[in-house]
Amino acid sequence: xxxxxxxxxxxxxxxxxxxxxxxxxxxxxxxxxxxxxxxxxxxxxxxxxxxxxxxxxxxxxxxxxxxxxxxxxxxxxxxxxxxxxxxxxxxxxxxxxxxxxxxxxxxxxxxxxxxxxxxxxxxxxxxxxxxxxxxxxxxxxxxxxxxxxxxxxxxxxxxxxxxxxxxx
Numbered sequence: 001x002x003x004x005x006x007x008x009x010x011x012x013x014x015x016x017x018x019x020x021x022x023x024x025x026x027x028x029x030x031x032x033x034x035x036x037x038x039x040x041x042x043x044x045x046x047x048x049x050x051x052x053x054x055x056x057x058x059x060x061x062x063x064x065x066x067x068x069x070x071x072x073x074x075x076x077x078x079x080x081x082x083x084x085x086x087x088x089x090x091x092x093x094x095x096x097x098x099x100x101x102x103x104x105x106x107x108x109x110x111x112x113x114x115x116x117x118x119x120x121x122x123x124x125x126x127x128x129x130x131x132x133x134x135x136x137x138x139x140x141x142x143x144x145x146x147x148x149x150x151x152x153x154x155x156x157x158x159x160x161x162x163x164x165x166x167x168x
Contacts, residue, residue: 001065004048006037013037017116025116099128 005016006029013034017025029037044061046054051065072090079088098111112123 001052002048003041003046003050003052005052006041019116023116025114027114095126095128098123098126102127102129 001016001018005018007014007016009028013029014026015029015033017027019025046052046061050063053066053071054061055064055066055070056062068090075088075090075092079086094115098115101111101114102108108120108123108127111127112120115123115126117123
């Protein structure tokens with residue numbers, strides 16, 4: 001992305017994204033992203049043709065875009081500093097954005113359009129809402145009900161008295 005890929009249309013910030021296969025997607029920015037980009041660009045004083053996120057050499061911004069591997073390293077450092085242990089990648093943000101949008105009442109067709117996907121099936125692969133449902137459903141398993149555990153333990157003790165007398 002280049003600085004010129006962030007622009008104002010009407011009174012709103014927009015972003016131009018270069019997708020796979022040369023496809024271009026343009027969309028309005030969330031108001032927080034608009035504010036962050038405005039502050040960042042004011043502080044960085046980058047030229048319009050410069051990379052939006054340039055690499056840094058010897059404490060100075062270069063005209064070379066930040067490498068994807070460097071961006072991933074930065075994400076890992078920030079995640080570790082925040083105490084996040086989950087495996088995270090640059091693509092995790094795409095899944096989080098799509099999932100959050102859908103959790104907040106967004107429609108799959110619009111998420112598909114924003115993600116630049118040809119098929120809603122591709123977009124649904126990024127939807128992590130079923131993970132939450134699965135976790136909720138696991139809690140319904142009867143085998144782990146604490147009110148039934150003592151009787152099950154008593155039966156196991158009766159079936160294996162030697163094991164339970166030495167280990168528990």
